[in-house]
Amino acid sequence: MRNAGLSIEVLIEYVALVAQGDETIExxxxxxxxxxxxxxxxxxxxxxxxxxxxxxxxxxxxxLVEKEKELKKSEN
Incomplete structure (x- = not known):
């Protein structure tokens, strides 16, 4: 579950709910x-x-493209 990006606090809450049994499924x-x-x-x-x-x-x-064009024009 940690790989899912859940915070430590949420993981602790989730584990506590799991420990309480099936009545916490919802x-x-x-x-x-x-x-x-x-x-x-x-x-x-x-x-x-x-x-x-x-x-x-x-x-x-x-x-940058515009500056390059200006430089080429000034070189000619």
Whole structure:
């Protein structure tokens, strides 16, 4: 479960629920659903950040191409 990115606190809670037996199956499921939702949000945030970085890189690539064109023109 640690490889799934769960915090130590959540793992402790999960293990405690497991130790309580089958009457906590629903609570364990809800805990996992909650953690999945947190992960989905984190992925969405990371994708937005990646998109912003890609955009900025594209802008800089465009600027570099323009500078190269200007340099070639000034060399001629």
């Amino acid at each position: 609570a364990r499921k809800e805990l996992l659903i909650e953690q999945r939702n947190h992960l989905i949000k984190k992925i969405e945030d990371m994708n937005k950040t990646l998109e912003r970085l890609n955009y900025k890189i594209e802008v800089y690539e465009g600027l």
